[in-house]
Amino acid sequence: MGDISVGMQTPLATTRADLPSLMPFMPHPIQTLKFAVLAGDYIGPEVMAEALRVLKHVAQLENFALDATAADVGGAGIDHHGKALPDSTVKLCEQSDAILFGSVGGPKWEKLPPKEQPERAALLPLRKHFTLFANLRPGLLYRELTDASPLKRERIPDGIDIVCIRELTGGVYFGLPKETKTLPDGDIQAVDTMVYKKSEIERILQVAITTARARKKKLCSVDKANVLETSVLWRKTVTDYCAKHTPDLALTHMYVDNAAMQLARDPNQFDVFVTENMFGDILSDEMAVICGSLGMLSSASLGAGKNSLGLPFGLYEPAGGTAPDIAGQGIANPCAQILSAALMLRYSFGLEKTAQRIEAAVRQAVTSGTRTGDIAFGKPSVGTRAMADAVIANLG
Numbered sequence: 001m002g003d004i005s006v007g008m009q010t011p012l013a014t015t016r017a018d019l020p021s022l023m024p025f026m027p028h029p030i031q032t033l034k035f036a037v038l039a040g041d042y043i044g045p046e047v048m049a050e051a052l053r054v055l056k057h058v059a060q061l062e063n064f065a066l067d068a069t070a071a072d073v074g075g076a077g078i079d080h081h082g083k084a085l086p087d088s089t090v091k092l093c094e095q096s097d098a099i100l101f102g103s104v105g106g107p108k109w110e111k112l113p114p115k116e117q118p119e120r121a122a123l124l125p126l127r128k129h130f131t132l133f134a135n136l137r138p139g140l141l142y143r144e145l146t147d148a149s150p151l152k153r154e155r156i157p158d159g160i161d162i163v164c165i166r167e168l169t170g171g172v173y174f175g176l177p178k179e180t181k182t183l184p185d186g187d188i189q190a191v192d193t194m195v196y197k198k199s200e201i202e203r204i205l206q207v208a209i210t211t212a213r214a215r216k217k218k219l220c221s222v223d224k225a226n227v228l229e230t231s232v233l234w235r236k237t238v239t240d241y242c243a244k245h246t247p248d249l250a251l252t253h254m255y256v257d258n259a260a261m262q263l264a265r266d267p268n269q270f271d272v273f274v275t276e277n278m279f280g281d282i283l284s285d286e287m288a289v290i291c292g293s294l295g296m297l298s299s300a301s302l303g304a305g306k307n308s309l310g311l312p313f314g315l316y317e318p319a320g321g322t323a324p325d326i327a328g329q330g331i332a333n334p335c336a337q338i339l340s341a342a343l344m345l346r347y348s349f350g351l352e353k354t355a356q357r358i359e360a361a362v363r364q365a366v367t368s369g370t371r372t373g374d375i376a377f378g379k380p381s382v383g384t385r386a387m388a389d390a391v392i393a394n395l396g
């Protein structure tokens with residue numbers, strides 16, 4: 001798998017000594033980017049290797065160093081350490097400023113009890129351990145790729161460019177009680193509990209506001225305030241907070257069922273939308289479908305804590321899974337992983353211009369015709385490595 005050895009913690013450092021001596025000097029606020037590399041399973045390591053190549057190139061171009069260390073997670077964690085999230089992996093993450101994550105799971109581990117399955121036993125505990133409460137998912141479809149979307153071209157003539165912000169550590173996925181029990185009459189009852197505190201709503205709202213301010217200053221809050229108590233609190237909290245702190249933003253509210261329809265009807269009516277955990281889970285998957293291939297979609301999960309640079313600690317991963325159906329063939333699209341690395345530079349390392357540079361290189365590579373099979377629409381396609389080569393060629 002390219003530069004990474006799965007099965008041990010492996011330094012992948014690009015040191016200053018590796019840099020060409022005649023490189024033009026570019027002052028940089030950060031000397032070394034220290035992050036954990038958790039590639040995971042199936043296509044995870046394949047696309048991760050390419051994202052790391054892109055990062056190494058950009059580090060050379062901009063004169064900073066990478067201190068990236070790989071560790072097992074998911075199925076690889078189960079196979080090598082007996083659990084999906086080995087203690088050594090958690091420790092490495094604690095010592096890093098960010099996590100670049102691939103994806104975990106697949107048929108090899110499907111027969112394990114649900115609690116031991118890679119996704120549940122690795123990703124959820126990671127989110128909890130680092131209080132990764134804010135999930136940012138750009139819904140981006142380039143104009144040149146509108147054929148990848150199931151939506152009619154006339155609905156998205158210029159592609160799609162929206163952002164979903166999902167609360168990730170609260171709501172019904174974590175609320176207690178959460179149990180299944182047999183009732184005295186022999187029937188069986190299962191309970192999940194949806195809980196939100198005002199402080200949790202304000203915390204995710206602040207991320208949404210920052211994101212909306214950097215874009216079109218439009219924010220839509222999605223809830224189900226006509227039915228759910230948590231949504232009533234959600235809507236009141238959002239309304240009060242924005243009235244007090246953000247008169248510059250155009251704030252709207254939408255019920256989640258309507259939001260699901262509007263996403264399919266006219267996605268670009270949204271610019272940034274913010275919503276609670278389960279609604280965000282569902283809407284962000286719908287967003288992934290209308291944006292064409294999962295191979296193009298990145299995500300960032302930002303933590304409540306700060307890293308050693310005083311910036312948000314975060315986990316950055318593609319929106320898709322491990323794609324076992326195409327793993328091992330060298331044909332997976334690495335763009336989602338590369339774009340996730342760009343998000344890491346933006347949020348956890350404060351390198352906005354470098355992030356934009358990578359995003360522009362991906363756009364340029366794809367729109368000028370280099371395509372993996374998932375976005376080729378029957379035209380000739382390239383493999384994972386050649387796709388990354390095209391991105392690297394466009395970095396300059």
Ligand code: NAD
Binds near residue numbers: 047103319321336
């Ligand atoms: P998937 O996202 O892996 O694949 C769905 C479809 O999208 C497949 O046809 C696949 O080939 C394609 N696809 C996904 N990423 C691609 C890429 N980079 N390039 C080209 N095509 C790509 O979803 P699935 O098949 O339902 O799940 C497979 C495994 O991944 C399961 O074990 C699931 O639990 C796991 N999963 C993990 C994560 C995660 O780690 N965050 C997320 C979702 C699914």
